[in-house]
Amino acid sequence: MVITPSAPLLAVEKLSVFYDQxxxxxxxxxxxxxxxxxxxxxxNGAGKSSFLKAIVGQGxxxxxxxxxxxxxxxxxxxxxxxxxxxxxxxxxxxxxxTLTVEENLRLGWDVxxxxxxxxxxxxxxxxxxxxxxxxxxxxxxxxxxxMVALGRALLSDPRLMLCDEISxxxxxxxxxxxxxxxxxxxxxxxxxxxxxxxxxxxLNVAHRFYCFLEGRVSLAGVPRATGRETVMKxxxxx
Amino acid sequence: MIDTIANVLLQGILLGGLYALFALGLSxxxxxxxFVNIAHGDFIVLVSFLLLVLTTALGLNVFVALILVLPxxxxxxxxxxxxxxxxxxxxxxxxxxxxxxGLSIIIQNGLLQTFGADSHVLAGAGTxxxxxxxxxxxxxxxxxxxxxxxxxxxxxxxxxxxxxxxxLGSHIRAVADDVAAADLIGLSSGRVYALAMGIVGVTVAIxxxxxxxxxxxxxxxxxxxxxxxxxxxxxxxxxxxxxxLAGGIVLGIAQTVxxxxxxxxxxxxxxxxxxxxxxxxxxxxxxxx
Numbered sequence: 001m002v003i004t005p006s007a008p009l010l011a012v013e014k015l016s017v018f019y020d021q022x023x024x025x026x027x028x029x030x031x032x033x034x035x036x037x038x039x040x041x042x043x044n045g046a047g048k049s050s051f052l053k054a055i056v057g058q059g060x061x062x063x064x065x066x067x068x069x070x071x072x073x074x075x076x077x078x079x080x081x082x083x084x085x086x087x088x089x090x091x092x093x094x095x096x097x098t099l100t101v102e103e104n105l106r107l108g109w110d111v112x113x114x115x116x117x118x119x120x121x122x123x124x125x126x127x128x129x130x131x132x133x134x135x136x137x138x139x140x141x142x143x144x145x146x147m148v149a150l151g152r153a154l155l156s157d158p159r160l161m162l163c164d165e166i167s168x169x170x171x172x173x174x175x176x177x178x179x180x181x182x183x184x185x186x187x188x189x190x191x192x193x194x195x196x197x198x199x200x201x202x203l204n205v206a207h208r209f210y211c212f213l214e215g216r217v218s219l220a221g222v223p224r225a226t227g228r229e230t231v232m233k234x235x236x237x238x
Numbered sequence: 239m240i241d242t243i244a245n246v247l248l249q250g251i252l253l254g255g256l257y258a259l260f261a262l263g264l265s266x267x268x269x270x271x272x273f274v275n276i277a278h279g280d281f282i283v284l285v286s287f288l289l290l291v292l293t294t295a296l297g298l299n300v301f302v303a304l305i306l307v308l309p310x311x312x313x314x315x316x317x318x319x320x321x322x323x324x325x326x327x328x329x330x331x332x333x334x335x336x337x338x339x340g341l342s343i344i345i346q347n348g349l350l351q352t353f354g355a356d357s358h359v360l361a362g363a364g365t366x367x368x369x370x371x372x373x374x375x376x377x378x379x380x381x382x383x384x385x386x387x388x389x390x391x392x393x394x395x396x397x398x399x400x401x402x403x404x405x406l407g408s409h410i411r412a413v414a415d416d417v418a419a420a421d422l423i424g425l426s427s428g429r430v431y432a433l434a435m436g437i438v439g440v441t442v443a444i445x446x447x448x449x450x451x452x453x454x455x456x457x458x459x460x461x462x463x464x465x466x467x468x469x470x471x472x473x474x475x476x477x478x479x480x481x482x483l484a485g486g487i488v489l490g491i492a493q494t495v496x497x498x499x500x501x502x503x504x505x506x507x508x509x510x511x512x513x514x515x516x517x518x519x520x521x522x523x524x525x526x527x
Binding site for chain 2: 053056058077078079081082083087088090094095096097098099103104106107108110111112152153156
């Protein structure tokens with residue numbers, strides 16, 4: 001696939017994230033163009049989750065610039081960032097266990113851009129959720145919870161979705177479905193940043209990828225143009 | 239004999255309505271916001287004095303004064319949470335305890351300086367305060383205690399509907415479930431907490447109005463009200479508003495039974511019943527957590 005150059009949807013420059021003295025992310029440059037799927041791979045503790053959280057204004061103290069659709073959002077509160085069209089699908093799903101499936105989904109609408117998908121359309125995407133709409137989210141299986149987490153993000157009508165480890169702890173068949181769905185979402189023109197420990201999945205679906213190592217970008221490129229050995233070398237460090 | 243037992247039970251239930259009113263705001267902030275407000279009783283007393291001023295200085299009917307005060311206490315709760323209590327959010331439990339303990343002392347001394355140590359009672363409700371209904375030849379119920387109980391039931395219903403059937407309610411429950419997750423998805427927990435505390439402010443004003451009509455209050459009455467409220471919340475089970483109503487009624491009945499034998503026993507019996515029930519069922523009658 002050829003990426004035509006266009007104005008980036010997300011442009012991160014020299015972003016560092018600090019937790020007290022510890023620098024979890026170190027001068028990272030990263031861009032996402034509209035409609036692109038960008039994967040971030042890296043070992044545990046490479047700074048991937050801290051990076052995603054920093055984009056939505058959560059987690060550690062940040063330095064550097066984060067531009068979304070031309071605006072510097074680095075100092076914005078999360079509610080404003082989400083309202084502008086960035087949705088985080090957090091690691092571990094983070095649904096509200098006592099709220100019903102439908103209430104969890106509607107929260108996405110409440111915090112979002114107030115357009116786009118409705119809860120009914122999410123049920124069309126995930127038919128098995130429809131009969132569980134009044135069930136507390138805490139009673140769902142992991143896969144169903146991940147569907148609700150994705151649906152919640154979709155209801156906020158995002159232009160960019162940040163997905164943190166959506167395959168974690170799920171059966172391969174379910175992960176296949178979720179990835180098929182991500183590509184479907186992407187075809188609607190929604191940009192996707194995918195943080196993943198499963199390297200082959202992450203590289204299969206991505207237009208471009210970044211490899212993080214100890215808070216820095218150790219490698220960036222196009223999956224098909226990059227050899228597996230090169231990736232592994234930069235994944236673990238030499 | 240039957241009449242006496244029925245009468246004692248009935249008066250106890252009615253008294254329990256007032257205790258439930260004291261406790262509902264505390265129940266909301268403890269169960270939903272997971273924070274213990276030591277100044278809760280003092281807030282109630284503070285608003286009672288505000289109502290006292292409005293009814294005596296301006297000659298307003300007490301319920302008109304209450305309606306005027308509701309937006310003020312909503313704003314008061316909102317601002318208190320936004321600019322003071324929120325700063326302690328996410329810390330351990332000690333900080334909110336200390337802050338509200340300090341507020342309690344400030345309110346008591348401020349009221350003492352302004353109004354002196356005399357005790358007061360709210361008037362301005364017309365004949366409501368003395369009217370009663372004869373159920374049988376031997377059993378009378380006061381209109382005011384009945385109205386108090388009905389208000390408590392209505393308030394529980396209202397809060398329950400708000401929590402379970404409104405958008406704000408789902409936001410409050412979401413933040414109660416997982417504050418950090420709420421912030422991650424852009425649901426600003428600070429704003430939700432402030433609105434929830436505004437709602438607590440509304441319940442405080444309603445409790446203040448009925449406390450002032452039903453019993454004497456002075457600037458140092460707050461801690462006594464807090465103790466009753468705590469006992470009702472714990473008896474009922476944390477997080478359950480209907481449980482809090484039940485807890486208040488259990489305390490009301492216990493006190494009325496105690497007072498029936500000797501008025502000196504009223505408070506003691508209430509506390510003893512609380513302790514015994516707490517030992518038997520520490521999770522409360524209708525625990526949610």
